[in-house]
Amino acid sequence: MNLKHASYIMAILEAGSITAAAKKLLISQPSLSQTVKAVEDELGLLIFDRHAKRLTLTYAGQRYVESMREIMTAERNLLSEIAEMKNDHRATLRIGISAQRSISLLPQILPAFLARYPLVTVELKELPSVRLEELLSKGGCDVAFITTASKQNDLEYRLLENEQIVLMASKQTAISRRIGQGTEIELSEAREENFVNLTSGHSVRTIQNHLAQLCQFEPRVLLELFNMEAAKLVTAQLNAVMVCPYGYIQGDTRVETLTKCYPLRCHGFERHFYFCYRKKLRLSSYMRDLFDIARSKCQYHTM
Structure with a gap:
């Protein structure tokens, strides 16, 4: 072959x-x-x-x-092990990451990683997390930083960061006048509000759909956007609410001054941030170090 x-x-x-x-x-x-x-x-x-x-x-x-992917993984594992025996870290590392996460995480981890491994060439693949899982399964990248609510059986998920899902409400909304900042709520408290939604397939949207179904109501959608950054900025300026991880709001004065946040009772529907790779892939020393560097930069964002 x-x-x-x-x-x-x-x-x-x-x-x-x-x-x-x-x-x-x-x-x-x-x-x-x-x-x-x-x-x-x-x-x-x-x-x-x-x-x-x-x-x-x-x-x-x-x-x-399927068979050739297994063979290619075995070959990569062997070459990685031989390179470590020689203490030679000349390699290409294909890293998957979402565009949203790349903005916040890559400037924190790549300088330290490349300083430690100057002979490793990094190839970035920026895709939504659900696409990154598919790409990993098909061998299209080596490791990926993925935020997800579900897990695939053929992938390994190493936790980097827990996420708290909140309802972010513009101060123009009725719920922001009715309920104090930081109060834990059911999503049904916002049944009369206008929602800015993330597009279908996004893990946050999946959680929102589950919670809305559990609370037996259909959110009134004002806008639907693909980009979370754009969605939160638009929500802050409108008479609207949005389901969002608190980590994407915390410290952003553009939205913090214009909104209130409410931790949502998620009833087991949660998502977290992981370092992922195929289960049969042997992690090289530089891959393990990439995980350690990333883990040192991540934290649990909670109210």
């Missing part, structure tokens, strides 16, 4: 077509098509279903990709 061929097959799967993958890999489309044919000839079976609009794997293709 050819590992380079396997990496090309995975690139096609991620891109959705041979043409798109060829552009990303900077090779010709006919050359990439020949690679697919070579793999299929070796297996004696088709690996892609070419009848769908977007290329999908056949059962044989799924087994091939």
Whole structure:
């Protein structure tokens, strides 16, 4: 089995077509098509279903990709162990992180990490946490900083930071005039307010949906935004409320002076911040140190 061929097959799967993958890999489309044919000839079976609009794997293709990911992980583990034996830390570390977290965390951890490991090349992949979990599972990055409420069985989650979920309410709202700052509440206390929502798929939105269902009401949505930073700034200026981790509010004078915050009774629906990697990945010394540096910079944000 050819590992380079396997990496090309995975690139096609991620891109959705041979043409798109060829552009990303900077090779010709006919050359990439020949690679697919070579793999299929070796297996004696088709690996892609070419009848769908977007290329999908056949059962044989799924087994091939699963097996090759295991082989590639084993190879990476071996090379990492050999490099440590030689005390040689020349490597490329692919780190996944959300755009929101990268703003606050990367300036705190990368200078210390790169000073300790100047021969490690860092490649950043900025994606929403749910996409990062998928990318990790597929071997698209080595480690990731993920904020999530759920966990995948094939990934390891090492806790960096607990999060407290709050309702942030503009001082223009009725709830802010009715209830004192810092009071723990049920989400139903805001049933008459306008909500600024994060888009579906965001873990905070998932928690909000669970709590609203538990409290048996449908939030009245004023706006829906993808970016949490934009959502909190808009909420502070409007007659509106927003479900948000307290850590994203604490110390931000742009919103603290215009809002009140109320810890939410989450009834087990929580999310936390983790350092994640595939369970079968051997953590190198520089990966372990990255975790230690990040953990030293994280803290529990609570009211």
